[in-house]
Amino acid sequence: MNTRQQAIGVFDSGVGGLTVLRALMQALPGESFVYLGDTARLPYGTKTAATVQRYAARAAQFLVQHGVKALVVACNTASAAALPALREHYAHLPVLGVIEPGAASAVAATRSGRIAVLATESTVAGGAYVQAIQALRPQAPVQSLACQLFVALAEEGWVDGEVALAAAHRYLDPLFATAHNRPDVLLLGCTHFPVLAPVLSQVVGADVAVVDASHAVAAALRAVLTERDLLSGAASATAPLLLATDGLARFARVGSTFLGQPLAVTQVQLVDL
Amino acid sequence: MNTRQQAIGVFDSGVGGLTVLRALMQALPGESFVYLGDTARLPYGTKTAATVQRYAARAAQFLVQHGVKALVVACNTASAAALPALREHYAHLPVLGVIEPGAASAVAATRSGRIAVLATESTVAGGAYVQAIQALRPQAPVQSLACQLFVALAEEGWVDGEVALAAAHRYLDPLFATAHNRPDVLLLGCTHFPVLAPVLSQVVGADVAVVDASHAVAAALRAVLTERDLLSGAASATAPLLLATDGLARFARVGSTFLGQPLAVTQVQLVDL
Numbered sequence: 027m028n029t030r031q032q033a034i035g036v037f038d039s040g041v042g043g044l045t046v047l048r049a050l051m052q053a054l055p056g057e058s059f060v061y062l063g064d065t066a067r068l069p070y071g072t073k074t075a076a077t078v079q080r081y082a083a084r085a086a087q088f089l090v091q092h093g094v095k096a097l098v099v100a101c102n103t104a105s106a107a108a109l110p111a112l113r114e115h116y117a118h119l120p121v122l123g124v125i126e127p128g129a130a131s132a133v134a135a136t137r138s139g140r141i142a143v144l145a146t147e148s149t150v151a152g153g154a155y156v157q158a159i160q161a162l163r164p165q166a167p168v169q170s171l172a173c174q175l176f177v178a179l180a181e182e183g184w185v186d187g188e189v190a191l192a193a194a195h196r197y198l199d200p201l202f203a204t205a206h207n208r209p210d211v212l213l214l215g216c217t218h219f220p221v222l223a224p225v226l227s228q229v230v231g232a233d234v235a236v237v238d239a240s241h242a243v244a245a246a247l248r249a250v251l252t253e254r255d256l257l258s259g260a261a262s263a264t265a266p267l268l269l270a271t272d273g274l275a276r277f278a279r280v281g282s283t284f285l286g287q288p289l290a291v292t293q294v295q296l297v298d299l
Numbered sequence: 300m301n302t303r304q305q306a307i308g309v310f311d312s313g314v315g316g317l318t319v320l321r322a323l324m325q326a327l328p329g330e331s332f333v334y335l336g337d338t339a340r341l342p343y344g345t346k347t348a349a350t351v352q353r354y355a356a357r358a359a360q361f362l363v364q365h366g367v368k369a370l371v372v373a374c375n376t377a378s379a380a381a382l383p384a385l386r387e388h389y390a391h392l393p394v395l396g397v398i399e400p401g402a403a404s405a406v407a408a409t410r411s412g413r414i415a416v417l418a419t420e421s422t423v424a425g426g427a428y429v430q431a432i433q434a435l436r437p438q439a440p441v442q443s444l445a446c447q448l449f450v451a452l453a454e455e456g457w458v459d460g461e462v463a464l465a466a467a468h469r470y471l472d473p474l475f476a477t478a479h480n481r482p483d484v485l486l487l488g489c490t491h492f493p494v495l496a497p498v499l500s501q502v503v504g505a506d507v508a509v510v511d512a513s514h515a516v517a518a519a520l521r522a523v524l525t526e527r528d529l530l531s532g533a534a535s536a537t538a539p540l541l542l543a544t545d546g547l548a549r550f551a552r553v554g555s556t557f558l559g560q561p562l563a564v565t566q567v568q569l570v571d572l
Contacts, residue, residue: 068345072338072546147549175462178451188465189448196462273345276420 030258033058033267034247035089036098037082039070041181041277042217043100044284046124046240047266049220050098053244054251056260059267060092063281064299066272070103071148082108084299086116095256096120098243100217102145106154120250124217127246128239129158132213135235139166140208142201144226145215147172155215169209173197173219180218183283186225194222194229202230213237221283268294303531306331306540307520308362309371310355312343314454314550315490316373317557319397319513320539322493323371326517327524329533332540333365334373336554337572339545343376344421355381357572359389368529369393371516373490375418379427393523397490400519401512402431405486408508412439413481415474417499418488420445428488442482446470446492453491456556459498467495467502475503486510494556541567 034054036047040063047061062085064070070078082104086097097112097119099105105123113121132141143155150172159168175193184190202208212234214220220238227236251257270277274294282289307327309320313336320334335358337343343351355377359370370385370392372378378396386394405414416428423445432441448466457463475481485507487493493511500509524530543550547567555562 065345072341175448175451175455175457178448182448184448184469187469189462189469192461192465196457196460 029095030256032093032095033060034096034098035060035092035094036100037062037064037085037089038101038217039068040065041281041284044281045217045220046098046100046243048286049240049244050247051266053248056258056263058263060089060094061266061268062089063270063277065270065277070101071146075107078103078107079111082112086112088299090116096247096251098247099123102149102216106152120254122243122247124239124243125154125158127242128213128215129155130162131239131242132211132237133159133162135237136211138210139163141166141168141211141213142209143168143170143213143215144173144219145170146177147174149215155213169201171197171201176222177218180221180283181280185221185283190222190225194225198229209234211235211237214239269297270294271297271299302368303529305366305368306333307369307371308333308367309373310335310337310358310362311374311490312341312376313338314554314557317554318490318493319371319373319516321559322513322517323520324539326521329531329536331536333362333367334539334541335362336543336550338543338550343374344419348380351376351380352384355385359385361572363389369520369524371520372396375422375489379425393527395516395520397512397516398427398431400515401486401488402428403435404512404515405484405510406432406435408510409484411483412436414439414441414484414486415482416441416443416486416488417446417492418443419450420447422488428486442474444470444474449495450491453494453556454553458494458556463495463498467498471502482507484508484510487512542570543567544570544572
């Protein structure tokens with residue numbers, strides 16, 4: 027098989043990475059995708075870096091054996107812990123994470139340098155976004171905020187309405203309520219959060235750019251595929267192949283919010299890593 | 300050491316069981332407690348029954364080696380999966396779970412038999428509360444509702460205010476808004492939920508009994524200790540010994556909501572199971 031016709035492999039600890047898959051499918055409509063959600067081992071965020079590296083290596087190996095022309099690590103925890111090792115191991119493949127593209131996109135969008143990063147507790151504690159942003163714009167006054175409830179809201183499919191709005195106010199008003207030192211960019215540093223972008227934008231106001239890493243990843247992937255002459259050239263592609271390591275019914279039910287289209291349990295296949 | 304002076308061992312996958320510990324400490328102020336939160340392996344709810352049984356066996360063994368006169372499984376998932384095996388293995392000790400006492404308490408409180416059980420997704424899917432209730436009151440029209448967001452709200456410490464109130468309305472109004480077939484008991488079938496009892500009671504109204512399994516467990520434990528002449532007889536006890544298998548800072552921070560008193564990280568000890 028011609029390499030150009032191979033699929034792009036995407037993996038995450040669960041369903042959150044489907045927001046990245048969605049952005050990739052929109053940006054690259056001629057490409058085929060295989061998505062692997064390692065739902066049997068989630069959450070990655072509470073595991074040690076060594077364990078996450080082992081899980082990520084296994085997921086990447088599975089996708090590479092399946093025959094993919096590029097790998098996207100659609101998981102913040104795995105991007106922070108495992109990207110250098112995966113890039114070294116699969117030096118012949120483009121391997122993209124979500125953190126660098128997200129940080130670059132936020133830096134491009136900010137005027138003041140004041141960027142607010144919303145993420146999970148473990149991503150905030152790890153500091154990967156702050157490092158990636160400050161590598162591009164040293165001393166940028168980045169603020170990170172752990173918003174665990176947004177994960178639950180997104181998984182429950184409560185992405186608008188009173189609960190989401192009240193939660194967004196409670197998290198964000200302390201950061202955005204005063205004109206002085208107000209961030210001008212809100213970076214969504216968790217793959218679950220893009221589905222909440224409309225309500226977040228409503229709360230912070232139209233003068234704050236809401237930056238969603240998934241679109242930045244899609245742009246970066248398009249660039250690298252173009253550069254290496256790996257674009258499929260097809261006008262349209264087949265439906266993505268969706269794989270999960272446990273809980274197919276939940277994957278389909280919760281995943282439809284993230285993928286932005288209905289998902290039947292029959293569209294997801296169980297695999298053992 | 301006299302058996303009566305031994306501590307009571309309590310374990311859970313994380314911090315939720317601290318609501319049970321709190322009820323036990325209130326009901327049995329002369330007793331000493333050792334609490335083990337298996338935070339390295341949480342959540343139990345997404346694991347297979349065989350895995351949860353293995354984890355529970357290890358936690359129980361640790362507490363028994365520590366020297367306890369009774370075991371309380373303060374975790375719905377472990378109660379459902381592992382209680383029979385633990386009772387058989389530690390036949391010389393009182394071993395209590397949370398499901399049977401909670402179900403008995405709900406059955407005692409209902410007139411119509413219409414009981415609404417709020418729990419996590421995995422507890423609802425397992426059906427243990429429905430079985431336990433219908434074993435006591437056959438054909439009782441029990442309704443189970445998965446309320447995942449309540450877990451996140453409790454862990455975030457957002458136990459009152461606008462977000463908790465809006466979430467409670469969104470989950471409960473469909474069950475309680477019509478006078479016809481309205482449940483008269485709301486059973487909190489997750490150890491995280493008692494901290495939300497005031498807001499839940501406000502939403503369902505004063506004519507619905509909100510039953511919290513933790514108080515039922517405390518009453519059952521008092522009964523069995525009395526029957527076996529195992530009460531310590533002391534007027535007051537030392538502070539509980541708090542152990543966790545990972546993430547002491549988070550355990551202390553989140554746990555203080557559940558225990559209902561401030562917790563410093565220095566009050567929690569790391570153990571390896």
